[in-house]
Amino acid sequence: xxxxxxxxELKYLxxxxxxxxxxxxxxxxxxxxxxxxxxxxxLEKLMLDELRNSCRPGMTGGFLPGVKQxxxxxxxxxxVGKSVGLPDVHSxxxxxxxxxxxxxxxxxxxxxxxxxxxxxxxCGVRLLRTNLHExxxxxxxxxxxxxxxxxxxVGVGSxxxxxxxxxxxxxxxxMGMDWSLREGYVWAEDKEHCEEYGRMLNxxxxxxxxxxxxxGLPQLGTLGAGNHYAEIQVVDEIYDKFxxxxxxxxxxxxxxxxxxxxxxxxxxxxxxxxxxxxxxxMKRDQIAVNDRQLACAxxxxxxxxxxxxxxxxxxNFAWVNRSSxxxxxxxxFGKQFKMAPDDLDMHVIYDVSHNVAKIEExxxxxxxxxxxxxxxxxxxxxxxxxxxxxxxxxxxxxxxxIGGSMGTCSYVLTGTHQGMTETFxxxxxxxxRALSRxxxxxxxxxxxxxxxxxxxxxxxxxxxxxxxxxxxxESYKNVTDxxxxxxxxxxxxxxxxxxxxxVIKG
Amino acid sequence: xxxxxxxxLTALGHPNPDGFNCEDEKEYRSVVLWLEDQxxxxxxxxxxxxxxxxxxEQWKKAYNTYQTDLVSPVVQGTPNEQLNWLxxxxxxxxxxxxxxxxxxxxxxxxxxAAPNVVSSNPLDNLDFSSPAFKAGVERxxxxxxxxxxxxPKFQLAxxxxxxxxxxxxxxxxxxxNMVHQPTDVQKLLFIQDLRDLQTKINEALVAVxxxxxxxxxxxxxxxxxx
Numbered sequence: 077x078x079x080x081x082x083x084x085e086l087k088y089l090x091x092x093x094x095x096x097x098x099x100x101x102x103x104x105x106x107x108x109x110x111x112x113x114x115x116x117x118x119l120e121k122l123m124l125d126e127l128r129n130s131c132r133p134g135m136t137g138g139f140l141p142g143v144k145q146x147x148x149x150x151x152x153x154x155x156v157g158k159s160v161g162l163p164d165v166h167s168x169x170x171x172x173x174x175x176x177x178x179x180x181x182x183x184x185x186x187x188x189x190x191x192x193x194x195x196x197x198x199c200g201v202r203l204l205r206t207n208l209h210e211x212x213x214x215x216x217x218x219x220x221x222x223x224x225x226x227x228x229x230v231g232v233g234s235x236x237x238x239x240x241x242x243x244x245x246x247x248x249x250x251m252g253m254d255w256s257l258r259e260g261y262v263w264a265e266d267k268e269h270c271e272e273y274g275r276m277l278n279x280x281x282x283x284x285x286x287x288x289x290x291x292g293l294p295q296l297g298t299l300g301a302g303n304h305y306a307e308i309q310v311v312d313e314i315y316d317k318f319x320x321x322x323x324x325x326x327x328x329x330x331x332x333x334x335x336x337x338x339x340x341x342x343x344x345x346x347x348x349x350x351x352x353x354x355x356x357x358m359k360r361d362q363i364a365v366n367d368r369q370l371a372c373a374x375x376x377x378x379x380x381x382x383x384x385x386x387x388x389x390x391x392n393f394a395w396v397n398r399s400s401x402x403x404x405x406x407x408x409f410g411k412q413f414k415m416a417p418d419d420l421d422m423h424v425i426y427d428v429s430h431n432v433a434k435i436e437e438x439x440x441x442x443x444x445x446x447x448x449x450x451x452x453x454x455x456x457x458x459x460x461x462x463x464x465x466x467x468x469x470x471x472x473x474x475x476x477x478i479g480g481s482m483g484t485c486s487y488v489l490t491g492t493h494q495g496m497t498e499t500f501x502x503x504x505x506x507x508x509r510a511l512s513r514x515x516x517x518x519x520x521x522x523x524x525x526x527x528x529x530x531x532x533x534x535x536x537x538x539x540x541x542x543x544x545x546x547x548x549x550e551s552y553k554n555v556t557d558x559x560x561x562x563x564x565x566x567x568x569x570x571x572x573x574x575x576x577x578x579v580i581k582g
Numbered sequence: 583x584x585x586x587x588x589x590x591l592t593a594l595g596h597p598n599p600d601g602f603n604c605e606d607e608k609e610y611r612s613v614v615l616w617l618e619d620q621x622x623x624x625x626x627x628x629x630x631x632x633x634x635x636x637x638x639e640q641w642k643k644a645y646n647t648y649q650t651d652l653v654s655p656v657v658q659g660t661p662n663e664q665l666n667w668l669x670x671x672x673x674x675x676x677x678x679x680x681x682x683x684x685x686x687x688x689x690x691x692x693x694x695a696a697p698n699v700v701s702s703n704p705l706d707n708l709d710f711s712s713p714a715f716k717a718g719v720e721r722x723x724x725x726x727x728x729x730x731x732x733x734p735k736f737q738l739a740x741x742x743x744x745x746x747x748x749x750x751x752x753x754x755x756x757x758x759n760m761v762h763q764p765t766d767v768q769k770l771l772f773i774q775d776l777r778d779l780q781t782k783i784n785e786a787l788v789a790v791x792x793x794x795x796x797x798x799x800x801x802x803x804x805x806x807x808x
Binding site for chain 1: 769773776777780783784785787788790791794795796
């Protein structure tokens with residue numbers, strides 16, 4: 077890493093408009109393209125402070141600052157366009173979380189990197205609507221939260237209650253949501269309203285290690301820990317009446333359920349296995365990168381293909397996982413209100429992935445190109461009329477579900493044409509960390525956090541209360557800042573704001 | 583009747599099936615002779631003299647004998663019925679000579695699979711010669727920069743070619759709506775079609791689910807809670 081004074085570093089950064097900064101070539105060695113990141117004034121300060129801190133003498137270890145990570149990604153072989161940092165960007169393993177980068181598949185040197193996807197492969201958010209109103213739920217909120225908590229297995233190492241054996245797992249890995257559909261856990265309409273229709277076709281369970289499968293089998297249908305949650309929320313504000321109507325969100329106070337989960341230990345093992353393989357491939361193919369954490373392999377190499385196939389299997393795992401929890405949520409609501417989930421209109425509005433790499437077609441300099449798009453902590457946000465979004469959203473653009481941190485609001489956005497040209501149809505994914513997990517544990521007390529939530533009128537059920545402070549709102553960037561930046565920069569459009577009334581957490 | 587004759591004569595390879603007029607006595611007789619000479623060959627060549635004398639008064643008599651010899655069931659019938667039987671007989675003989683060749687011939691059956699398809703495509707019922715159509719094409723051509731031509735369909739083909747290679751031809755500001763409106767309508771129609779398709783897909787999935795779904799998903803859930 078180049079060592080420079082903070083003031084020197086700033087010379088490589090240029091504010092091109094109130095919401096967008098450019099990272100010029102030379103900020104990090106061998107940059108093939110420029111970097112760019114989207115921030116407003118508040119988030120800008122966080123970004124630059126992080127950079128300033130890393131410039132202080134003696135600051136070694138830990139992750140590189142987000143700006144540096146974006147620039148390092150810009151130096152990877154085969155990258156096209158630019159390396160994009162979304163407003164919720166923060167340091168991660170190799171790639172910053174909130175970083176997207178696209179690689180030209182027609183270039184034989186182009187790479188795929190597990191760090192560009194993240195460890196929780198196909199971590200994502202699913203939103204279910206209901207026809208209930210806040211006043212229907214308020215009186216029985218505690219019971220409902222408890223029922224949801226009883227139905228959905230949560231916490232570190234929790235086990236699923238949907239019966240699965242090894243053969244079921246193999247099939248689920250290959251079929252994704254089609255498996256859930258076949259077994260009758262979800263509705264046909266759920267598949268329609270899911271990114272990729274809930275199944276990555278290139279999944280190959282035979283490329284997945286036995287270890288990953290062993291970790292994954294008992295965890296299917298579980299929420300997990302960390303920042304994952306299931307929340308009962310109500311519609312707090314509607315910004316775009318037409319788009320909200322298309323999603324079936326028609327009035328303030330309407331109750332929805334948000335499920336934020338991923339591929340659990342399975343995805344983590346797939347990523348870990350791949351990193352080991354890729355280190356060998358890098359040596360063999362002499363791939364040079366700026367940061368050891370950016371382990372990668374050529375897309376067309378055996379290691380690259382194996383990773384893409386096992387990553388797709390992990391993505392399918394995550395969809396089955398969220399589908400199982402959809403089923404359990406419907407059961408919990410159905411029992412509580414003594415009505416069929418159909419009568420509660422519990423349809424899936426949409427299901428987004430925010431840790432995944434996918435082959436997509438994009439227009440670059442007027443030419444259509446097939447790219448491998450890495451989105452890590454970044455949500456796909458395709459514009460209206462894009463062929464890959466569901467027919468119901470052809471006029472509004474793809475719904476983008478932005479989960480807030482615990483106790484804060486969540487948002488629904490839609491994709492825009494500007495986002496398609498500027499950020500390869502990508503936008504933010506959530507609040508994004510401001511404090512590291514360790515720092516949060518040191519600075520905050522979990523009891524205070526819980527009391528504060530209660531004061532806000534939010535019922536909370538947690539499996540491991542001592543981890544709550546890691547997820548406290550104070551540990552995160554303000555999701556409203558993040559979403560407003562995306563809206564103002566034009567890379568996605570605000571549709572609905574949601575406010576939590578009950579939280580289920582690991 | 584003459585139409586049936588024409589078909590059979592064509593099938594038998596008569597040199598002039600189209601021009602044959604069964605009402606003309608002379609032509610009638612020559613066809614009978616042609617059938618015996620070329621196809622039926624019931625008599626030896628020298629025995630065909632009676633039929634060969636087309637202009638002779640004796641021809642009728644020879645013809646009757648001929649039919650009796652062939653055991654025609656319609657000796658007492660009208661001349662047309664008689665000729666028809668002769669033609670059928672000739673066709674039968676022709677078939678018998680080449681069974682293997684004709685066996686595989688397939689009769690084109692009327693399409694039963696889609697009996698009453700009424701096209702819902704409004705373009706099918708478009709009147710290409712109507713002034714409104716011509717005027718519409720003229721306007722699009724003016725925008726797309728296609729030169730004049732007498733045939734509006736030809737112009738339309740040219741416009742289609744241009745749209746395929748350059749979907750957004752430059753057009754003056756005043757004309758923007760004229761181009762946008764139809765494309766918007768087209769997009770909406772497309773979305774409607776897509777919705778119908780997706781609904782059908784969903785219905786199919788639900789039908790399959792009735793067979794494949796795990797009965798456990800209906801009632802008990804295993805252990806709920808901890």
